[in-house]
Amino acid sequence: MFFITIMLIYGWLGGMRSVAYTDTMQGIALLFGVFMLLIGSIIYFGGLPTAADYMQAYAPEKLGVPDGPGVANWFSLLLLVGIGAAVYPHAVQRIFSAKSEKTLKRSFTQMAWMPFLTAGVVFIVGIIGIAxxxxxxxxxxxxxxGMMASAVANQNALFYWAMVLLFGGVIAAIVSTADSVLLTFSSIVSNDLYGRYINPTASQNKKILVGKLVGVxxxxLLVIIAWFPPATLYQIFVLKFELLIQVAPALILGLYWNRLHPKAVFAGMLTGTVFASYMTxxxxxPLGIFSGLWGLLINLLICVIGSLFMSVSAAEEEEADQVIGM
Structure with a gap:
């Protein structure tokens, strides 16, 4: 509750700039802490050879080649996360808040390989944790x-403070990501809903205030849901991407196809979301493929076929040409 309060304060006062500063600080803390966790795990738990010997003796199925449905399931998860992560609304918002094109390119150059490094370290820690x-x-x-970090922290003062820094970074990462989503959600409410349909004559300050209040x-509501989680973290993670991926046709097709019709996009997005939610x-x-991808397929078909049959006005097509630069 304390960190949620802090998040609301700096999001209310600082906007996206405050999120960028906290991202930098928590990223440094996380990077240092997770590498110290890896070093401590190797020193005190024996590293990957010990884990491999344990799995060979007591859980050989963990070392086996997955069957066909297992491969399909994992491959569909890669597609789900790969496409979903590329269309994070708050990540798209950060693109528009970059200082310059040079800064944006430099940022994406680092982001291309950094997740493999950070996630790879945590993956190795998880393998060691099996034994x-x-x-x-x-x-x-x-x-x-958390259990491994607690065990490592109890060994000496250096690892203790490193684990304190690690979990401080974890909390900050959660808070900053939540705050980015909150700012994007507030912007949608204030500009796209309240400012466009409810009160078009409202001043900018009033629209911002409404967006912030709805965000709070x-x-x-989300704190109540988090306090009584309806499923495991993994299931919630997958469900998030199964819903998020439904905006992919709107963002990706919209960048390259000026005939994409807004009504077809909305119908496809709504249908795909309902269909994926029901299947989940x-x-x-079916075939071990996550329901979000089946919803995306239906979503994409409705977007494309609907846009081909619906006419776009000359003004809308000209506006699309200016936006996508064709």
Missing amino acids: AFPGLDTAESEQLV AAVV FANIT
């Missing part, structure tokens, strides 16, 4: 990094 804390069930396994109300809650996964 360090065997026999965990699904819920307990989601606490593995949304945070309160009904636990329907």
Whole structure:
């Protein structure tokens, strides 16, 4: 609750610039902390050879080649996360807030390889944790990094403060990501909903105030949901991308096709979201492929076919040409 309050304060006062500063600080803390966790895990738990020997003896299925449905499931997850992460609304908003094109290119150059480094380190820690804390069930396994960090922190003062820095960075990362989404959500409410349909004559200050107040109300609702989580972190993670991926046709096709019709986009997005949600809650996964991708396929078909049959006015087509630079 304390960190949520801090998030609301600096988001209310500082906007996207404050998020950029916190991202920088938490990124440094996370990078240092996660590497110290890896070093401590190798020193005190034996590293990858020990984990491999344990799995060979007690859990050989973890070293086996996945079957066909398993490969399809993992490949669909890669597609789901790859496409979904590329259309994060708050990430797109950050593109427009960059100081210059040079700064943006330099940022993306680093972002292209950095996730492999940071996520790869955590992956290795997780492999080591199989031998360090065997026999965990699904819920307990989601606490593995915390358990390993706690064990490493108890060894000496250096690792203790490194783990404090790590979890401070984790909390800051969660808060800054949530704040980016909150700012984007508030902007959608203030400009696209309230300013366009509810009160078009409202001043800019009033629209911003309405967006912030609605954002605060949304945070309160989400805190209640987080306090009583409806599923595991992994399931929530997948569900997020299954819904988020439905905006991909609007953003990706909209960049390259000036005939894309807004009504077809909305119909496809709505249909894909409803279809993916139903399949998720009904636990329907044909061929082992996540429901979000099936929803995206239907979404894409509606967008393309609907845009081909719906006419676009000359003014709309000219505006699209100016936006996408064709």
